[in-house]
Amino acid sequence: xxxxxxxxxxxxxxxxxxxxxxxxxxxxxxxxxxxxxxxxxxxxxxxxxxxxxxxxxxxxxxxxxxxxxxxxxxxxx
Numbered sequence: 598x599x600x601x602x603x604x605x606x607x608x609x610x611x612x613x614x615x616x617x618x619x620x621x622x623x624x625x626x627x628x629x630x631x632x633x634x635x636x637x638x639x640x641x642x643x644x645x646x647x648x649x650x651x652x653x654x655x656x657x658x659x660x661x662x663x664x665x666x667x668x669x670x671x672x673x674x
Contacts, residue, residue: 602639605657613639616656 606613616639617632624631638645638653654661 598642599640602642602653602657605659606639609657611657616653619656620652 606616613636614628614632617635618628620635621628621631634645634649635653638649642650642653651661
């Protein structure tokens, strides 16, 4: 997954720090307080809190989707 996030950063011409600045503004923090979290999330998303991955993906203009396969669709009564 990290290559997907890194490729998206490159496509958009953004840096990890620019993503940190955006998140920091939303959270009322300084970019320096967020930059390590963003860098670690992009470099190794599987080992980060899901909410951090969601935040970074959203800032990159994406969304996370769960798709179930081979499941009978049943509605509980």
